[in-house]
Amino acid sequence: MSLSVAHLPQPATTAGLNVSGPEARALIVATLAHIALIAALSIGWAWAAKPLPPADEITPVEFVDIADAPRVTRPPEPSIEAAPQETTAPPEAPPESQPVPAPTPEALPAPDAKPEPEPKAQAKPAPAPKKPVAKPLDTQTLSNLINKALPKAKIKSLNTSDLAKTIEAAQPKNAAIDPRAAATLAQAIRAQVAPCWNPPIGGADVRRMTVLIGAEYRADGSVTSSPRVISQTGVSGQNKDYARAFAETARRAVLRCSPLKLPADLYPLWKSVEINFDPEQMT
């Protein structure tokens, strides 16, 4: 630091000094160097003196110092208006048998339809944890879908009363469809979504809580937009935060397990689905 200062070009005015020739120059250089040195040292002192952390000693006073509450402020608003809308469908390799384009329930706003830039697959350095459902869509039979036990899914073996209940629940309200097709579809969806649902079962109110989520799907099995909460039970004035976290786990399950692998020919049946999340078998 002081070395570089000593090599500084000399100032133009040396008139006030009564020394001449090389001596004068040497004196000026030396004076400047000293001033620079003192300045550098005092800057150093200022740094060292002001912000030194309190010595980490075994003193109770420090405890109180640390106990000073951080003030709470509001960080700046993001400059963009909202979180980007994204597609979760695999970007590459369209399914070998592309299903016939089918009606989507709502028009996609053109400007938001831009997909996020996906990271290069080759650049992935470490083995990423496997996504629960990530294989590209292919034509599989309905029975294959149902029989395929997904890992970690604790699916109760189907008994007849369950099946009857499922069929009843799956019965569409305003259309005559094959109840068996609806029941098997419901089971296929359950088998794919349940392994993505990680409910907060430690909560005190979990036993009374359920949430009904509405989700719209594209023909490729991907969710069209953010799933919505249709209704929720077990919410009280005291557990609002917990209820919100609970509902979000259901919503996250639908998003994480998109796209669903479901038979394309039944798309009109599963285009719009209501999923009731109830952790009764986990508590």
Added chain:
Amino acid sequence: MRIPFIFATALLAVTPAAAQLRVDINSGISQPMPIAVPAMPASAPANTAAGTTAELGVRIAEVIANDLGSSGLFRPIAPAAYTTIVTPADVLRPQFAAWRTVAAQALITGNVTANPDGGITLACYAYDVFGGDELTRQGFVTTAAGWRRAAHKCADLVYSRLTGESGYFDSRIVYISETGPRSKRIKRLAVMDQDGAGHRFLTSGQNLVLTPRFSPSQQQITYMSFEGNRPRVWLYQLGTAQQQAIGQFQGMSFAPRFSPTGQSLVFSMAVGGNTDIYTLDIASKRLTRLTSQPGIETSPSYSPDGSKIVFESDRGGAQQLYVMNADGTGQSRISFGDGRAASPVWSPRGDLIAFTRFGGGRFAINVIRPDGSGERQLTNGYQDEAATWSPNGRVIMYQRSGRGGPPSLWSVDLSGQNERKLRTPLDGSDPAWSPLLD
């Protein structure tokens, strides 16, 4: 891709309302949620007394990841697996697609800025990766040296947003640090952050000390000391290091705890061969006796609303738990069954009481409802005892000793999962968790 969508939209106009399929899901998975807590970028690199803002960004992210991971509810993804580096712009507009590739469900990010007064501001953000939206955000202003507290506050914010319950990371533990041979054990009061950081000793070890407990304000600790060979209840002022006995009583006083208001103490005192429970108003020094049965009544602990006290008594032949009103009326036994029950402590939520269950030559930590129902065992060591609750009532810390081995501090969550050993410089016993720091 655009053409099919337009085609689909056109079709929609002529398709009647679709039938609604309903699916019931009755179980899911119970696994720690994978989260990403990348190093926080320095938007305006600067020096602070605790390092550069970039260095702090790295260390703060580590503290947050450690906090959340220690709860057992979250699994921080190893930074080596990340496929993206967070830039200052990413803090407000994360690369969600990149975080999805590593299966992170939540992203915790932020930045550290140096303040003109030498302090720092930590801006803390949490995002739902698959939903692609912001969950919460909060700024924390503190001294440069207080960066760990800011990190704990951020972790508490994220914990409460994702679980719907209050956090517990910005809190401390007071405990007895032990060393030396069994016959000449040196026991000292020691205090540390809940993650073991900032450890310091409060007493020298000249006198035997036992059962330290925090005041609700976290500024005082009450404990029992053998100072002057007179076992008595003492108070330690953390701000001044002042220690004082709470009074000159006839007998030995022990097992102290603060009331929820912090204005009085409840403890046991042995007078004339009978040990009973007393309260002491700290300001007026007024002493009130709550129990009068023959036998030993001890280990009193208030319910969080201050209306009731749980304690242990051997009036029925062996130690069992009893609950009474705060004025000593309405005493009733709540623990039954084989073995003995001791050292009860009421949860800060009020819904459970943790205690030590002796039976079959072992000590275990159990919980029970205040009405005596729903007892269940949480730990399964050889000798687990001296339970204390995290400020949110979700985690219990206790002391575990092996067969003839020294004690150490452990924690377990309310489901009996996620047992963890807390690292202490020496052996550790008798922990007490502080409330959340203000």
